[in-house]
Amino acid sequence: MTKPVVKLSHIYKQYGDNHALRDVSFDLQPGEFVALVGMSGGGKSTLLRLIAQLELPTAGTIEYADENLVTRVMFQDGRLLPWMTTLNNVSFASHDAKVQARAQKTLAAVGLAGFEQTYPTELSGGQKQRLALARALMADPELLLLDEPLGALDALTRRNMQSFITKICDDSHLTTLLITHDVDEAARMANRVIVVKNGRAVYETAGAKGQTPETVARVADQVLKVILAPDEEAKEGERLG
Numbered sequence: 694m695t696k697p698v699v700k701l702s703h704i705y706k707q708y709g710d711n712h713a714l715r716d717v718s719f720d721l722q723p724g725e726f727v728a729l730v731g732m733s734g735g736g737k738s739t740l741l742r743l744i745a746q747l748e749l750p751t752a753g754t755i756e757y758a759d760e761n762l763v764t765r766v767m768f769q770d771g772r773l774l775p776w777m778t779t780l781n782n783v784s785f786a787s788h789d790a791k792v793q794a795r796a797q798k799t800l801a802a803v804g805l806a807g808f809e810q811t812y813p814t815e816l817s818g819g820q821k822q823r824l825a826l827a828r829a830l831m832a833d834p835e836l837l838l839l840d841e842p843l844g845a846l847d848a849l850t851r852r853n854m855q856s857f858i859t860k861i862c863d864d865s866h867l868t869t870l871l872i873t874h875d876v877d878e879a880a881r882m883a884n885r886v887i888v889v890k891n892g893r894a895v896y897e898t899a900g901a902k903g904q905t906p907e908t909v910a911r912v913a914d915q916v917l918k919v920i921l922a923p924d925e926e927a928k929e930g931e932r933l934g
């Protein structure tokens with residue numbers, strides 16, 4: 694096994710009396726696509742914020758493959774700047790010709806060529822998500838963190854965006870962590886699926902990325918069972934950290 698891009702060891706996070714994370718350990722291998730799934734309030738977004746170094750763990754360590762690891766987060770709301778054009782959202786209104794050229798290339802990569810002068814409010818839901826993705830990709834990240842990026846989309850657009858994100862991540866050999874409530878999405882997109890429950894990573898299984906719809910459905914079913922199982926039953930799965 695090669696050196697992981699990120700390695701979490703025995704992570705705890707406490708907010709006052711609330712134990713949001715309790716002894717979580719896992720790593721992300723280079724180029725791997727990992728999905729974190731689980732019930733609301735389980736600790737998924739907290740894990741993502743810790744990995745993105747937006748917060749510090751109460752205990753435990755997070756090691757990075759390199760101290761200058763370029764990490765970008767794409768949030769559900771996209772964090773778009775409505776008063777700026779699509780191009781300026783990606784280039785951060787830079788006047789540097791090189792930055793502008795790169796922004797144009799990045800927009801083309803997410804299928805938004807021709808929309809440079811459009812404002813976010815004039816874009817469809819799927820286009821907004823692609824713009825948010827372009828913003829994250831602009832920095833040429835090595836690690837991409839996606840927190841429920843497709844939650845607001847209709848089923849068909851969501852499926853298109855799933856394929857789209859998978860292709861972009863594969864083409865750029867990006868290491869990706871996706872948080873989703875959708876077990877089908879997790880099974881379809883990920884090499885590995887981790888279930889987070891009550892602050893613990895309770896189960897992990899191989900995803901069904903690139904496999905048949907039957908395999909995707911089987912993995913999704915299994916993961917859903919673990920999520921819905923009372924805590925004792927979850928222990929029967931492969932225990933993590």
Ligand SMILES: Nc1ncnc2c1ncn2[C@@H]1O[C@H](COP(=O)(O)OP(=O)(O)OP(=O)(O)O)[C@@H](O)[C@H]1O
Pocket residue numbers: 708711713731732733734735736737738739740
């Ligand atoms: N900044 C904060 N201050 C206090 N408590 C917090 C904070 N952020 C998260 N929590 C608590 O930590 C726990 C985990 O929250 P987290 O947002 O990580 O869950 P989640 O799995 O992402 O849920 P969801 O699927 O609803 O997004 C919850 O009990 C939440 O109330």
Ligand SMILES: [Mg+2]
Pocket residue numbers: 737738739
């Ligand atoms: Mg969350």
